[in-house]
Amino acid sequence: MKRRDFLKGVAATGVLGATGFPGIWTKSGNAWASNNEIPVGVLFSLTGPVAVVESTLQNACLMAIEEINAEGGIHGRMLKPVIEDPASDPATFADRIRRQVLRDNCVSVFGAYTSASRQAVLPVVEQHDNLFWYPTLYEGRECSRNVMYGGAVPNQQQQDFVPWLKENFGGRFYLIGNNYVYPREENNVCKMILDDIGGEAVHEEYVPMGHSDFGSVINRIRDMKPDVIFCTLVGDSDVAFQRQMHAAGFDPETMPVASLTRSEIEVKAMGGAAAAGHFSSAPYFMGHESAANHRFVEAYLNRFGQDEVTHFVNEAAYFQVYQFKAAVEQLAPSDITPLNIRDAAVGLRMLAPQGEIEIDPNLHTYLWPKIARWQADGQAEVVQQSARRMAPDPYWAYEDQMCTAEGLVRT
Structure with missing residues (x-):
């Protein structure tokens, strides 16, 4: 299946939704997907000093997963979120992602806010050739081939x-x-x-x-x-x-x-x-005027409460799940691996709440500075x-x- 722009797949229940096709795939020695489920790690702090932010990243990530599952999942398989609380501690981040990759067979992991936490998980995903989706703005000066960078540099x-x-x-x-x-x-x-x-x-x-x-x-x-x-x-x-x-x-x-x-x-x-x-x-503020953002904000407030807010990191936590979905849909079922997902994601465009975004070959994202x-x-x-x-x-x-x-x- 050819790589394609992902600009018009806005489903009724999701800002960035689209449909997939049925298939089965395995990794030698471990099942990437079984029992009609695709396990993906969700690794955001729900306790500790940065939980005030990271809990909202988890909210947006899980909302995207729920929307995708409501539309039939990917390749007929439901996304299964494997949730861990690393408690704002970099060492705990490393321990929990090791569980998600080795014990839970997650084909990708979405998570983290601080650079210290990202750097803690980096050796794990590089050693095991997994894929980490990082939604946060960060300081740059990093070029891992196992991290998808969704935030501003x-x-x-x-x-x-x-x-x-x-x-x-x-x-x-x-x-x-x-x-x-x-x-x-x-x-x-x-x-x-x-x-x-x-x-x-x-x-x-x-x-x-x-x-x-x-x-x-x-x-x-x-x-x-x-x-x-x-x-x-x-x-x-x-x-x-x-x-x-x-x-x-x-x-x-x-x-x-x-x-x-x-x-x-x-x-x-x-x-x-x-x-x-x-x-x-x-690159994003909640009041941004666009149809895609209106749908995102409305869905988020309906899901988590009318007094909640969206922001530029949980917007990226949301659209990265859809980038993952779009990349998986580019692959034949037998080709689904973390690194094939990475390669399929390069060049994908989609309409995020902030505007049209694109994944650069350096695995970072084109964004809209404001x-x-x-x-x-x-x-x-x-x-x-x-x-x-x-x-x-x-x-x-x-x-x-x-x-x-x-x-x-x-x-």
Whole structure:
């Protein structure tokens, strides 16, 4: 079956639905599918400091699985979600995905939010030639052939954002993030851009995951008077920081917090009033006007509650399940393996809630960069949007390296 664009298969019960055909396939020594089921791993934290975000990724992933099963599954087989809670701990991520791959025979695993967790599962999926679908924005500088990257990389968030912030507010940036690989690498990219455009990082600091007392940070910000607070805090830390900034009376008109990680879910937790006037850069916001997004939001709220929100990471957690489905449908039943699914996925286009997306040969995703200002009602007003989808370049800030279909290339 030839690879095809996947633009028009919008089913009544799913934003990205389509039908399959019956078939049976096995892996030597293990059944990839049996009893009319295809086991897929679902590996998102339901406890711990990033559960506030990861639980909503699981919601979106399971919603897509339910929609696909309601339409007859894939090749006549139902998707069987094998759910584990890695509890926001990278070591537990590695242990649980090993179970899903070896014990449960999952043909792919969907999961994770932090880069630390992604890096923890990477050796497992590479050793066992499985496929990990990672929906989250991340820092780039990775080129695994066993990971499907659905989230934004630095060029898709910072290339337009940092110059826009300097132009509108000034070039003195205060960098604050959690102490792990993602914030440190994103801040390195931010500093490179600032150097190129005549800005500067006046201060840079990191706090542990789950950190919640930002009194000393706020005092330093008050003393240093930066133009922009560039924030790569995640989960509970971001919520606590913004609440305390708001309580301290900082004016977003003169000193905005500019975040790469803050979405509707964090804003809901901190309160719209605390976030109002500050900015985020992301490929998707809940208020995006499109028929596909209206269907996605309506289905999500009907499934999980009218007071819930969609955001740019759970949108990717949703569309990646449909990318998996579309890739499997390109293969003859006897050819279904994790790596064949990977190869079939390259070049697939589909209409996601944010717009038409495509999987690049480097296994990252073409996305639609947007800059938005948060409103008191918890929603985001887009103030600038890319006129076209942007190609993913995970080594964009490093001219001597690039990620290709063959892997990392050094020039």
